[in-house]
Amino acid sequence: MSKPTLHEYIRPVLTIFEDGARHSYEEVFRVLGERYDLIRRDTPKRVTMMVNAALGYLARAQVLTVTNRREYAITERGYELLRTGPQLITLAELRKFPEFDEFIRSRYRGSVTRCGDAASANSVPEDAIEEAYHQYNTELAERLLTRVKQCSWQFFEMIVKDLLVAMGYGDPSDEGTMCKGPGDEGIDGVIKADRLGLELICIQAKKWEQRVGRPEVQKFAGSLESRRAKKGVFITTSGFSDEARIYVQQIEKRIVLIDGPELARLMIEYDIGVSDSSSYRLKIIDSDYFGGSAS
Template sequence: QEILENSYQDVRNKLAHELLSQVMNSSPEFFERLVVDLLVSMGYGGSRSEAGERVGKTGDDGIDGIIKEDKLGLDTVCIQAKRWQNTVGRPEIQAFVGSLAGNRARKGVFITTSRFSREAQEYVQRIEQKVVLIDGETLAELMIDHNVGVSDESRYIVKKIDMDYFEE
């Protein structure tokens, strides 16, 4: 069973790498739509079609998408999506936090295909607003976990002896 679990992890890691490559080859507009789809599939905003929207465009004030945190839309989560290869630093996070205030939001998710600098990670720990940072590796894992951009190819069920059945 350990061999099977290790093989599964290898297949999953390969899929995550291929998925991230596919995302990097997509347009910035597609990537912005993808992150909204992902957060809605994770349960934000309930099951309503208007639970999330892509707003990224010229003059978007640094916000690429908005997700309603609950079905009533009492609180919103602003999204910034960066399809980058370079590390995202503290200045980009500070600009995003400023955009939250401009949109009357207290929560945000900053998603990148790359990674975040240590300074950026430390900065979000100290600010009043709640900002979650999702790097490329985590993005690919979440996409796999929530079936965004992937589909089932095969399923395997591992059987074991049911000792209760054999009790006399």
């Protein structure tokens, strides 16, 4: 059974404070053992490291606050994270809070080799490597998005099409499914959701600096009707307003919004505009080999 990662500890630790009471490290350790199987899956020394790391990072992100008695309490930000945050709360998620992002940047600025330390001051080597990997990809995504924003709209069209094909949509041999929008650094198109073209997906992609608001998304939703499409993907190199995101959750048609950071993340995941640099194989002790070695 594999040992839980630091990310798997963060939400369970935070959930303990949902009752609004203050809790010490010892109480957190005890409740974790009662509610979750994390402790049973881990070694005592490593549990101590992971719980300390989770509490420390949640406090750095001002999700928890620390009292003079070395007890922790949840903040309004913590309640909001429990309500709206992902099930697996990663350090990348915590970096959305400016205080935590500044802590990471100021302490480990410009050092990929020390990114593992940024994962957790109490991390074990495997977790340090994992966090270094996530940190490297975060910085890679930022650089990649900058390059995408510098591309011509023709090259941007190719990026969008290559990504969608890599994700399993459209046909690589099907040309001419996209066209430039009317003078707005945008692309409009339709791709097949399957090879037979039984279902169509409308595409809108805009290489913008300003955020995309509800009117643009609403206009895109209306265009789906004329093309007899029930699904759409709206991609931008910038971001979407809160009103735009709320709107797509309220309508019957299924529209996926992909902002700049998500676009870069998907390009990395599907190897669009990036290539492998180096790979490392981690070794572990083969317990089966040493099964009969005891004297």
